[in-house]
Amino acid sequence: MDNEKQMLKDISMIDFVLVDLMLYLDTHPYDRNAMEYYNHYNRIKNRMEKEFSMKYYPLNKNMADSTKEWRWGMAPLPWEGGCR
Amino acid sequence: MWSYEKRLQYPINIKEPNAKLAQIIISQYGGPDGEMGASMRYLSQRYSMPYREVAGVLTDIGTEELAHLEMVATIVHQLTRNLSMEEIEKSGFANYYVDHTVGVWPQAAGGVPFNACEFQVKGDIITDLTEDMAAEQKARSTYDNILRVIKDPDVCDPIRFLRAREIVHFQRFGEALRMTQDKLNSKNFYAFNPGFDMCEDCGGNKDECCKTC
Amino acid sequence: MQDYFKEEQIDKFPVAMAYVPWQYFDKMYDDLEKAFDAGTIFPELNKPFTGRRCV
Numbered sequence: 001m002d003n004e005k006q007m008l009k010d011i012s013m014i015d016f017v018l019v020d021l022m023l024y025l026d027t028h029p030y031d032r033n034a035m036e037y038y039n040h041y042n043r044i045k046n047r048m049e050k051e052f053s054m055k056y057y058p059l060n061k062n063m064a065d066s067t068k069e070w071r072w073g074m075a076p077l078p079w080e081g082g083c084r
Numbered sequence: 085m086w087s088y089e090k091r092l093q094y095p096i097n098i099k100e101p102n103a104k105l106a107q108i109i110i111s112q113y114g115g116p117d118g119e120m121g122a123s124m125r126y127l128s129q130r131y132s133m134p135y136r137e138v139a140g141v142l143t144d145i146g147t148e149e150l151a152h153l154e155m156v157a158t159i160v161h162q163l164t165r166n167l168s169m170e171e172i173e174k175s176g177f178a179n180y181y182v183d184h185t186v187g188v189w190p191q192a193a194g195g196v197p198f199n200a201c202e203f204q205v206k207g208d209i210i211t212d213l214t215e216d217m218a219a220e221q222k223a224r225s226t227y228d229n230i231l232r233v234i235k236d237p238d239v240c241d242p243i244r245f246l247r248a249r250e251i252v253h254f255q256r257f258g259e260a261l262r263m264t265q266d267k268l269n270s271k272n273f274y275a276f277n278p279g280f281d282m283c284e285d286c287g288g289n290k291d292e293c294c295k296t297c
Numbered sequence: 298m299q300d301y302f303k304e305e306q307i308d309k310f311p312v313a314m315a316y317v318p319w320q321y322f323d324k325m326y327d328d329l330e331k332a333f334d335a336g337t338i339f340p341e342l343n344k345p346f347t348g349r350r351c352v
Contacts, residue, residue, distance in 0.1 A: 258317020
């Protein structure tokens, strides 16, 4: 697996932790332990997302600042899969 | 409002096309227990939910279902790309092909188009949450059935992921129902519809009785 | 299974209603790759399909 793909997978993995914790916290809004986990992984995710966007392409419009070309529009599509 | 992430919730990289399999899996796109129905059900049910926390669960699960919808579409797309005309005819895909070429269109495995009658918004919190729990189980069974026919690990992994999410969502809807029960009168859960019947001074703790007024 | 029902005293719950037990978060998978593969970070919610009775 190349570096770009590996990094994207790592981001998806961390974001998945956030999704599962978010749903848990929605029904357990006072669980401090779960909130600590959430805050911890959220920091990591934000950092990784920024790094990925600078190195490869923006993953969302917050990371899409461009100068020479509109990087957001030219980024690969999620469903392209192995055929790139 | 929503914002888009340009990635899948779970990576999908299918190397071998298989139109026969695509025709089965498309049911989880636009079929009776598919992700389109799931996302529309939860997102539409939110407006008549009397409790913020429960509407929050519906928003977040409904949003995740949209990500699942994209995953199922990706599986169908990758299973049908680079097909020859001969393969299309041989795999029984010609009936779909004639109307959609290899575009992804919401239908059930049997060809029935997506229909909003596949889900309900009853405007009653107990009814709607009970439907949501059943919906998660129906989707889980569909994924079980799909898993029995797949051999390719490239397809199997994302389907197993999607199936696992149904179980987690079932648990969360069950907990949302528990939250609802805590706010109602256990002597008669069905005395009134908290999303419809207006608040009146019932002599008791108004805060407890009429939280959303 | 029967023992669970005795301990939880589920029969004392009001009738004509559905109940799912509350999940209490204790630990999540340390190995995030494992959680991602399982489709949940909670070991107690990881219930894979086997398609066979005796496993």
